[in-house]
Amino acid sequence: MTDRRPPAAAAAAGPRRPGAIGLFLRKYGENRSAVAGAMLVAGLVALAVAAPLLTGHGPRQLGAVPLLPPGAEHPMGTDDLGRDIWAQFLYGGRTSLLVGLVAAAISTAIGVFLGAVSGYFGGLVDDAIQRVTEMLSIVPRYFLAMVTVAILGPTILNVIVVIGVLSWPPATKLARAEFVTLKSRSFVDAARMSGAGPWTIIFSEILPNALPPIVVQTILAVSAAVLMEATLSFLGLGDPNLISWGLMLNKAQTFLTIAPWMAIFPGLGISLFILGLNLMGDGLNQALNPRLRREAKA
Amino acid sequence: MSGAGGAGGGTLLAVEDLRLHIDTYRGTVRAIDGISFTVGQQESVGIVGESGSGKSMTALSVLGFTPPGARVVSGRVSFEGRDLLALNDAGMRAIRGARLAMVFQDPMTFLNPLMRIGDQIGEVLVTHRGLGRREARARAVEALRLVRIPSPETVAGQYPHQLSGGMRQRALIAMAIVGEPALLIADEPTTALDVTVQAQIIALLRDIKEERGLSLLLITHDLGIVAHVCDRLYVVYAGRIMEEGAVRTLFARSMHPYTAALLASVAYDEDAGGTVSFIEGNVPNPIDPPPGCRFQTRCPRVMPVCRRMQPPRLPQGGDHAVYCWLHAPELPDVRD
Numbered sequence: 001m002t003d004r005r006p007p008a009a010a011a012a013a014g015p016r017r018p019g020a021i022g023l024f025l026r027k028y029g030e031n032r033s034a035v036a037g038a039m040l041v042a043g044l045v046a047l048a049v050a051a052p053l054l055t056g057h058g059p060r061q062l063g064a065v066p067l068l069p070p071g072a073e074h075p076m077g078t079d080d081l082g083r084d085i086w087a088q089f090l091y092g093g094r095t096s097l098l099v100g101l102v103a104a105a106i107s108t109a110i111g112v113f114l115g116a117v118s119g120y121f122g123g124l125v126d127d128a129i130q131r132v133t134e135m136l137s138i139v140p141r142y143f144l145a146m147v148t149v150a151i152l153g154p155t156i157l158n159v160i161v162v163i164g165v166l167s168w169p170p171a172t173k174l175a176r177a178e179f180v181t182l183k184s185r186s187f188v189d190a191a192r193m194s195g196a197g198p199w200t201i202i203f204s205e206i207l208p209n210a211l212p213p214i215v216v217q218t219i220l221a222v223s224a225a226v227l228m229e230a231t232l233s234f235l236g237l238g239d240p241n242l243i244s245w246g247l248m249l250n251k252a253q254t255f256l257t258i259a260p261w262m263a264i265f266p267g268l269g270i271s272l273f274i275l276g277l278n279l280m281g282d283g284l285n286q287a288l289n290p291r292l293r294r295e296a297k298a
Numbered sequence: 299m300s301g302a303g304g305a306g307g308g309t310l311l312a313v314e315d316l317r318l319h320i321d322t323y324r325g326t327v328r329a330i331d332g333i334s335f336t337v338g339q340q341e342s343v344g345i346v347g348e349s350g351s352g353k354s355m356t357a358l359s360v361l362g363f364t365p366p367g368a369r370v371v372s373g374r375v376s377f378e379g380r381d382l383l384a385l386n387d388a389g390m391r392a393i394r395g396a397r398l399a400m401v402f403q404d405p406m407t408f409l410n411p412l413m414r415i416g417d418q419i420g421e422v423l424v425t426h427r428g429l430g431r432r433e434a435r436a437r438a439v440e441a442l443r444l445v446r447i448p449s450p451e452t453v454a455g456q457y458p459h460q461l462s463g464g465m466r467q468r469a470l471i472a473m474a475i476v477g478e479p480a481l482l483i484a485d486e487p488t489t490a491l492d493v494t495v496q497a498q499i500i501a502l503l504r505d506i507k508e509e510r511g512l513s514l515l516l517i518t519h520d521l522g523i524v525a526h527v528c529d530r531l532y533v534v535y536a537g538r539i540m541e542e543g544a545v546r547t548l549f550a551r552s553m554h555p556y557t558a559a560l561l562a563s564v565a566y567d568e569d570a571g572g573t574v575s576f577i578e579g580n581v582p583n584p585i586d587p588p589p590g591c592r593f594q595t596r597c598p599r600v601m602p603v604c605r606r607m608q609p610p611r612l613p614q615g616g617d618h619a620v621y622c623w624l625h626a627p628e629l630p631d632v633r634d
Contacts, residue, residue: 185407186402186404186407186408187407187408187409187410187411189363189402189408190400190402190408190409190410190470190473191410191421192363192394193361193363193394193395193399193400193402194394194395194399194400194421194422194425194473194474194477195391195392195393195394195395195396195422195425195426195477196391196395196421196425197391197425200421200425204413204421205410205413208410208412208413209410209411209412
């Protein structure tokens with residue numbers, strides 16, 4: 001059997017001083033692009049959280065000259081109605097982050113639960129769950145999301161739920177694979193031998209050991225959800241009452257030739273956030289996966 | 299607590315004519331082919347055999363824990379008067395850990411790497427007694443003290459990788475005894491350990507058995523361990539019992555050629571520099587075992603009848619019994 005000991009156990013070989021978290025941070029810190037990714041994400045999150053402190057303008061506040069290029073008063077210019085794009089960028093980031101985090105949490109929860117049940121119990125349960133997962137995977141996700149949001153109505157709640165509910169297949173496949181390997185580990189037998197029931201084994205014996213790849217998958221799910229929300233908004237299916245980067249891009253289309261800054265800044269926000277999340281995902285994967293780490297050393 | 303609900307005659311566990319077959323693509327493996335044994339109240343019984351003799355499989359099937367593809371073809375496993383083979387999953391779970399516990403061979407892999415020692419030990423109590431985490435933790439510390447772990451409070455808060463092999467094996471034993479079982483099954487409990495640590499673990503098992511008044515079923519290939527710990531002994535070969543009896547009797551006057559060969563292959567100190575005797579050949583293919591005695595291919599005293607007919611159980615007085623034609627009062631006619 002391949003060694004899939006999680007970092008805590010793998011760390012036993014080395015000096016024990018730093019502890020699991022310290023060791024993880026050191027491993028993560030060695031990867032420069034991962035640190036850059038984490039800084040990007042942290043920076044954008046900080047901007048979104050601190051939005052009211054960073055701008056004097058409201059995101060919907062009218063009054064300035066329309067289509068003003070970036071300058072001292074409006075660092076990112078103004079849009080066609082004379083609203084400050086910097087303010088829109090900050091508040092739009094809030095929407096994108098909210099959708100990304102909540103939708104990823106929903107999809108990961110559903111996916112990990114189904115994958116765990118599927119992988120642990122096997123047999124008919126596994127077959128049933130896997131066939132449903134595959135069916136969902138082959139339906140074009142964006143198209144399905146567009147149709148569903150169009151039918152249910154473009155509110156922020158609908159967008160979040162639709163993205164979350166349509167995005168669980170990758171998490172399911174991953175969790176299932178982890179559970180299939182981990183359930184045959186000896187400590188699971190030991191738990192079973194001491195009379196533990198299936199749910200105890202799934203949640204307190206196996207799940208903690210399956211977490212590292214699931215964490216990585218969740219990070220990538222956040223970036224996928226942000227992108228999906230932006231796409232939906234761009235196509236006019238986002239919540240029209242809430243500014244988001246996607247909605248800003250949508251509005252910018254008409255003025256692309258005369259006011260490119262209307263498109264550039266929200267586009268940059270989306271790109272940098274997704275870039276940051278993906279770099280973080282890679283970094284986490286390397287820091288948490290003992291196999292990759294060993295290969296890197298060799 | 300011990301001895302509650304015990305069956306009559308002081309018998310705790312009785313296995314009768316257990317047959318376990320494993321279906322493979324190449325044929326049916328007869329891993330256990332008609333094994334019967336008993337473990338009495340507060341008795342310590344050893345099952346000794348080579349790798350592949352079916353000894354571990356026997357322990358696992360007592361716990362209702364057979365590998366996929368394996369099926370129990372026949373037999374009864376009665377424990378405290380209940381037929382374990384007839385129990386459903388929930389019934390079996392209620393017994394595992396509470397009345398019947400197991401100590402495994404490899405302390406490295408049988409502990410959950412991401413769970414604190416105290417929580418792993420206490421989990422049995424949370425499952426069976428519905429204890430709260432805090433109380434379970436306190437009992438776990440007690441159990442760690444029982445297995446002679448120094449500063450058990452500290453160890454309870456540690457993870458498996460922070461312990462040495464011997465400590466981990468002690469933790470596994472603590473995990474097995476914390477539910478106060480009536481029977482402890484130990485499957486090669488010392489195989490993965492250094493020789494010095496082995497001796498400590500063996501002494502610990504023996505002491506705990508005495509202190510807690512529990513019964514012990516020890517599965518091993520090591521006759522030395524059996525001599526130290528066990529009252530009675532079953533010698534198993536290729537899925538069948540060859541000889542059974544009190545340890546003293548078997549060591550003093552073994553009657554089966556296989557037992558004799560096993561005893562002869564134990565390397566004693568005085569043999570240092572000399573030759574180590576071993577048994578020629580290998581365990582027969584369990585997929586298509588020859589008719590007759592399983593040991594015939596390697597037996598130095600094989601007779602024609604051994605190749606035709608399975609020898610019956612021949613009682614030799616007391617607990618002692620041997621399955622060998624050499625000791626039959628008369629041989630059946632095997633000419634055809």
